[in-house]
Amino acid sequence: MTSLKISPQSMATECQAWLNANPIDDLSDSFLSGDEEKGPTRRIDNEINGNWISAPTSTIQEARLKAKAKRRLRKNSSRDSGRGDSLSDNGEGVRGHTAPPTSPKSKLLDRKSRLGKGRGLPKKGGAGGKGVWGTPGEVYDVQEVDVKDPNYDEDQESCVYETVVPPLNEDDFEKTVTPIVQEYFEHGDTNEVAELLGELNLGSMRSGVPMLAVTLALEAKASHRGLTSRLINDLCGKVLSRADVESSFDKLLRELSDLVLDTPGAPQLVGQFIARAVADGILSKSYIEGYKGKVDCEHARAALDRAAVLLKMNRGLRIENLWGTGGGQRPVNQLIKEVNLLLKEYLLSGDTVEAERCIKELEVPHFHHEFVYEAIVMVLESKGNKTFQMILQLLNFLWKSTVITLDQMRRGFERIYMDIAEINIDVPCAYSLLEQFVDKSVNAGIIDKKLSDLCPCRGRKRFVSEGDGGHIKFEIY
DSSP states (O other), X not given: OOOOOOOHHHHHHHHHHHHHHSOOSOOTTOOOOHHHHHSOOOOOTTEETTEETTSOHHHHHHHHHHHHHHXXXXXXXXHTTTTSOEXXXXXXXXXXXXOOXXXXXXXXXXXXXXXXXXXXXXXXXXXXXXXXXXSTTOOOOOOOOOTTOTTOOGGGGGOOOOOOOOOOOHHHHHHHHHHHHHHHHHHOOHHHHHHHHHTSOOGGGGGHHHHHHHHHHHTSOHHHHHHHHHHHHHHBTTTBOHHHHHHHHHHHHHTHHHHHHHOTTHHHHHHHHHHHHHHHTSSOTTTTGGGTTOOOOHHHHHHHHHHHHHHHOOSXXXXXXXXXXXXXXXXXXXXXXXXXXXXXXXXXXXOHHHHHHHHHHTTOGGGHHHHHHHHHHHHHHHOOHHHHHHHHHHHHHHHHTTSSOHHHHHHHHHHHHHHHHHXXXXXXXXXXXXXXXXXXXXXXXXXXXHHHTTOOOOSOOOOBOGGGTTOBOOOOO
């Protein structure tokens, strides 16, 4: 087998003939420098892909390798054009647009390793990063004090830190304790008052708590005075001592002459507070006897005499119920009895002002519909014109003075409408009397026409009796 050898001269001749037949205007693989572009037009007939054909074989091979390297360089530079610097033809760095590096997966804020190593778990098991104090569930031990620390102070090891509350002066005491007592009149929880006072540093003003509470109660209702007596009893032993209570009542007796100016009945009320305190055991039984022959003020003497009389009374009076029970805390049966007693006293005296004062002292504005109900029942059961007129006058007076509201008045009449059938069993003329009372109430402006239209009438009247021979029966009321 013979090998065919081609000489360089014949190869060059063939390339020259091919170039003459196929002229090339521009070569994509050629790369012109700045000097070559500015120079005269050069001939490219003797060049193939940047390689001169007149060169020897080794030169042609070297030119091909350079052309291949140029193509790789241009390809890599175009791929990395947005990442930073690129290399020129001669290997020099060309400064390009610098772009921030991105992760292999083009994800922002990717905390995984860029090297592709690891299992994708967070760093330090989730204990690293800003604002992280350690892995979940990690418990730190007590750090031992380093004696060699330059900031170490031996005196700090025996220090005990506690909150110090400054003691209240007289002005701050009244501003701080007064809202507590007034709020107690609304909720009646002595434990809450004891907790609030325990957070204060009363100091020498501790004995002023009972006096301030009694002073506020003198201008309040009877139920508030009862709450005040219970508050003093519950605070004694927790926040106050018996000496504090005794000192407070001593100061009250000394200032009675000033309290009378605002509350004329202050001596009698303070005497009742003293009697209740002695009965509760927070004042000694010899407290009143210790003032015999030592009191010059007539108001203080009246208060002590009132307390002594109440303690010596033996007529079934219980000192614990001296102030009565608050309206909302009383049982319903007791309230109904007091309402009936109030109405009976009014029918005997005819004093509407006194009746108004008594109904206010009950302190049950939500229960005034019972008062209206019982008043109308008395009218139906009396069958007399006097009771009819007096009850109508009383309801009209209480309605105009706004003691009984529209809602309570309406509920009282509606309850009568619902129970009139049962009332008629005992009072046969109840329907007729109720119609007359409702008409008079509408004329007086106590109720409106809409409520009067709801008044029930007798459903069936028998005017002819079968056993009377057909005679008509007229009912006379």
